[in-house]
Each structure stands twice: as structure tokens, then as C-alpha cells.
Amino acid sequence: MTAVEAETGRLRDESDEPGWEVDPDDEWGVAVIATVGRQLKLRREAVGMRAAEFGVAVGYGEDLVYKVEGGKRIPRQEYLDRADEVLDAGGLIAATWEDVKKVRYPKKVRELGKLEAKAVEIALYECHIIPGLLQTREHARAVIGAAQPPYSPDDVERMVAARLARQSVFERSPAPALSFVLEEGPLRRPIGGTMVWREQLERLLEVGRLHNVVLQVMPTSCDAHSGLDGRIELLKFPDGTAVGRSDGAFNSRPIAEPRHLRILELRYGTIRAQALSPGESLAFIEQLLGET
CATH class of the missing domain: 3.30.870 (Endonuclease; Chain A)
Structure with a gap:
């Protein structure tokens, strides 16, 4: 087991508080979360970080990183803030919270x-x-x-x-x-x-x-x-x-x-x-x- 994998095992997983499930019937919510997830993935890949490494840096497990990036989970504000710091996004990722917070609750x-x-x-x-x-x-x-x-x-x-x-x-x-x-x-x-x-x-x-x-x-x-x-x-x-x-x-x-x-x-x-x-x-x- 690599050091990253060992560290990931101690990170917050789906039973903790990584985010919320996206309601598949909420078309606007699905679109917003999918767009934010795609931006996160593109920026992570642009700096050459693997999902597991990124997860360690932001304090979440690799599986949850994939779910957020795949538009399957609604990220919390602290996740976006930490991702902005790790990816040196200059506030662009943190700013997506203004859109995310509008769809974080049930339709x-x-x-x-x-x-x-x-x-x-x-x-x-x-x-x-x-x-x-x-x-x-x-x-x-x-x-x-x-x-x-x-x-x-x-x-x-x-x-x-x-x-x-x-x-x-x-x-x-x-x-x-x-x-x-x-x-x-x-x-x-x-x-x-x-x-x-x-x-x-x-x-x-x-x-x-x-x-x-x-x-x-x-x-x-x-x-x-x-x-x-x-x-x-x-x-x-x-x-x-x-x-x-x-x-x-x-x-x-x-x-x-x-x-x-x-x-x-x-x-x-x-x-x-x-x-x-x-x-x-x-x-x-x-x-x-x-x-x-």
C-alpha cells in the first residue's frame, strides 16, 4: 500500500459529510453540479494531480473526489474552498459556491x-x-x-x-x-x-x-x-x-x-x-x- 493510499484510508468517506446526493429529477441542479465537477476535474488534471493525491490534499477519499467530479455529489463550501487553495485557482473554484448553494437543497x-x-x-x-x-x-x-x-x-x-x-x-x-x-x-x-x-x-x-x-x-x-x-x-x-x-x-x-x-x-x-x-x-x- 502506498503512502497516499494509507492516508486516504483515514480520510472522510461517504459516511461522513462530503456532500449531498444530486436529485436526478432536478434538471437545473444536475446541470450546475455537473459543470462544477467538470471544472474541478480539468483543473486537477491540469496541475498533474491524481484523484487520490488531490483527495489527501483536500481531506476526502478518492471515491468521493470522483463522485464530485462526475457530478454525482453536491460539494460543500469547505470542499470548494480547499480545492481552490490546493489547485491555486485564484478564487475561481471557491466562487462556484454561489451557484452550488442554490441547488444544495431539495427542489x-x-x-x-x-x-x-x-x-x-x-x-x-x-x-x-x-x-x-x-x-x-x-x-x-x-x-x-x-x-x-x-x-x-x-x-x-x-x-x-x-x-x-x-x-x-x-x-x-x-x-x-x-x-x-x-x-x-x-x-x-x-x-x-x-x-x-x-x-x-x-x-x-x-x-x-x-x-x-x-x-x-x-x-x-x-x-x-x-x-x-x-x-x-x-x-x-x-x-x-x-x-x-x-x-x-x-x-x-x-x-x-x-x-x-x-x-x-x-x-x-x-x-x-x-x-x-x-x-x-x-x-x-x-x-x-x-x-x-
């Missing part, structure tokens, strides 16, 4: 993130879980990690990162108007353990106090309401258009017809009227936090 999540990034109003009722826009990293990891059949550790981290990336909506300027109605039940479920639960409740209090956010709790003592069928989401855009989704009424498919949107707006408005007021809701969450 469905990217499309949702784009809509949320453009919306001037977001209204969301969630009945079974705390919405992804409000989840902490550890809470999201516990929720995603509980899926059956289980996701691979790499897929869990990719999905967690995608969920947290959507939360950039809170950093936008001008800030959108955000409204959330959460059921009491999920707030009481200590997902991830006591510390993760506490951090999640603290996050809800932090967000609920933002000037552009209205956060309400639907108490379990409430009688039947129009959200029992499931999740309701409404997004409104600067040009006056809107998109909505509902688990029960429209089978979660996006809708934009005015008459259908009016139905969702009516249901969401009724839910808000039955929920605790924003002040009462924050007091309720504070009480839960005190009980943990």
Missing part, C-alpha cells in the same frame, strides 16, 4: 423558499408540528430524524440545513407580515428532550415578539374549528397575487384561483378568531417554559 424546498422569499404576507396554521419556519436546528433534526423509514444521516443534515435556510425570511428588509397559529399539543411535546424543548419554546417567544410577527396558540380546550383537516398556508405577493395550500380542502396542492383563496382566507380568519390572542399566547408559552 421542492427550493421552490417553497423562493415563494416565501417573495411574499409580503405569510399566514400559516399548523396542527401537528411546529412549523419549519419556527423550528430550531436541534428540534428540526429530531423531527426529521424520527421519520420511518429513516433518512440517512447525510440526508437528515441536508434537510435540516434546507429548513433553516428558509428562515432567512426573518432577516428580510422590508420585513414581511408573518402570522402563525400553532396548536397547543405540539408545544407540549418534548421532542428531542428537555433542553431541545426549552430552546424551541424560547425561539417561539423570540419570534413572537418581533414587530412583524403575530403568533397565536390554539388551546386544546377550544371546540371544533375549521383547521381540523390540517395545515393551511397563505402567501401574498407585491403584485397582488397569492398562493395557498391546505391539507384538507385542496390536498396540499398549490392554488391561486381567487374563489379558492377566499375559502382558505375565511378558514384561516376563523381559526385566528378562536385562538388565544397574541399576548395570551406568549404568556401561555412562557408558562410552558416555566414548567420545563
Whole structure:
């Protein structure tokens, strides 16, 4: 065994965190990653480095180098930064991260993130879980990690990162108007353990106090309401258009017809009227936090 081969055996492999699988149905993502991989291979070959040697230099195994270069894996930012240094690319390889980061998340999540990034109003009722826009990293990891059949550790981290990336909506300027109605039940479920639960409740209090956010709790003592069928989401855009989704009424498919949107707006408005007021809701969450 050569020294390079021996060193490669100690490098990060596919069970570590080399990158993410490319979704074959994501045509744009496939094209971007294939182009970046081809650039990496051409530059590596131009300086006369074998894949195994390059892998040692950047801290990854030879097999993963081939997968990244072949457009089969989405490289992480640190991989591209290190490759730029090793290949003396003058920042050209590192700069490809601007394209890679746009396709690093699943296509469905990217499309949702784009809509949320453009919306001037977001209204969301969630009945079974705390919405992804409000989840902490550890809470999201516990929720995603509980899926059956289980996701691979790499897929869990990719999905967690995608969920947290959507939360950039809170950093936008001008800030959108955000409204959330959460059921009491999920707030009481200590997902991830006591510390993760506490951090999640603290996050809800932090967000609920933002000037552009209205956060309400639907108490379990409430009688039947129009959200029992499931999740309701409404997004409104600067040009006056809107998109909505509902688990029960429209089978979660996006809708934009005015008459259908009016139905969702009516249901969401009724839910808000039955929920605790924003002040009462924050007091309720504070009480839960005190009980943990």
C-alpha cells in the first residue's frame, strides 16, 4: 500500500459529510453540479494531480473526489474552498459556491423558499408540528430524524440545513407580515428532550415578539374549528397575487384561483378568531417554559 493510499484510508468517506446526493429529477441542479465537477476535474488534471493525491490534499477519499467530479455529489463550501487553495485557482473554484448553494437543497424546498422569499404576507396554521419556519436546528433534526423509514444521516443534515435556510425570511428588509397559529399539543411535546424543548419554546417567544410577527396558540380546550383537516398556508405577493395550500380542502396542492383563496382566507380568519390572542399566547408559552 502506498503512502497516499494509507492516508486516504483515514480520510472522510461517504459516511461522513462530503456532500449531498444530486436529485436526478432536478434538471437545473444536475446541470450546475455537473459543470462544477467538470471544472474541478480539468483543473486537477491540469496541475498533474491524481484523484487520490488531490483527495489527501483536500481531506476526502478518492471515491468521493470522483463522485464530485462526475457530478454525482453536491460539494460543500469547505470542499470548494480547499480545492481552490490546493489547485491555486485564484478564487475561481471557491466562487462556484454561489451557484452550488442554490441547488444544495431539495427542489421542492427550493421552490417553497423562493415563494416565501417573495411574499409580503405569510399566514400559516399548523396542527401537528411546529412549523419549519419556527423550528430550531436541534428540534428540526429530531423531527426529521424520527421519520420511518429513516433518512440517512447525510440526508437528515441536508434537510435540516434546507429548513433553516428558509428562515432567512426573518432577516428580510422590508420585513414581511408573518402570522402563525400553532396548536397547543405540539408545544407540549418534548421532542428531542428537555433542553431541545426549552430552546424551541424560547425561539417561539423570540419570534413572537418581533414587530412583524403575530403568533397565536390554539388551546386544546377550544371546540371544533375549521383547521381540523390540517395545515393551511397563505402567501401574498407585491403584485397582488397569492398562493395557498391546505391539507384538507385542496390536498396540499398549490392554488391561486381567487374563489379558492377566499375559502382558505375565511378558514384561516376563523381559526385566528378562536385562538388565544397574541399576548395570551406568549404568556401561555412562557408558562410552558416555566414548567420545563
